Amino acid sequence: MSLPPVTESDREVVARQLGRPPRAVRAVAARCPSGHPSVVQTSPRLEDGTPFPTLYYLTCPRLTSLVSRLEASGLMREMTDRLATDEDLAAAYLAAHRSYLAQRDAIEPLGTEVSAGGMPGRVKCLHVHVAHALAVGPGVNPFGDEALAALAADWPAGDCAR
Template identity: 80%
Template sequence: MIAEADIAVVAEQLGRTPRGVRAIAARCPGGHPSVVQTDPRLPDGTPFPTLYYLTCPRLNSLVSTLETTGLMKEMTDRLAEDDALSSRYLAAHESYLAERDAIEPLGTQVTAGGMPTRVKCLHVHVAHALAKGTGVNPFGDEALARLADEWPTGDCASR
């Protein structure tokens, strides 16, 4: 059961009523939601393969800034060059898929964020890393490490 107060905070963060929220998957140190876990299908039945969704506005903004630097292309290129990294990323994909399918199989191998062959959306990887902890999603961990001096600080952590 998700507290109505949390749903209200997530709605404020997103600027809209959240859809298909199953749980608060991670919180900022200040206590407010930073990641929600969503149902594999939205209430209207539409498949929604993104199991973890980043809601923290400050972190969303910081991740968007990272995306403008070309980091996703660099990460994707490293997948072709680093077998160990590629294996860890494939494991993140498989873990994500297994967790989502345990809730409700969508009949697809598509997870989110470009897994397992490319890096398409850092927001998904950061959300996954926050929800599951360090060591599960290498690119989520890397993005969070790059943002460590900027998040969680300021308004984000004090709410």
């Protein structure tokens, strides 16, 4: 998946969204309906060479807040529990992990099977899964897709959709 490089304007918007300069940003991987970045693709290493396995990073403040509410509800624990009992879900999650690694390694291999968000054995960060789902589209990350479906009544809507 090739994305156009991030523009200086996008970098400025992301800095405002995050409240700090973004690190290792390569591209905008998804945008909110209003046009502002909602997900950025980052380099596998920070500028100082430190590995940074989070390839897709959620930046939209409204969406980030909504995902945080899902996390606080205990949804990640429920999702992780389902991995132990639903073979099809576990297989789909493993495939999402492998896809994530392949996309990251196509940019720069880190020499590790560690991806992000707890993949493939648990669900540790819904922000990562939502970012992944938005960046690559539906049908790749089952938990990102589920989280977006759970937020459908609230996002994209409101300030972020203007």
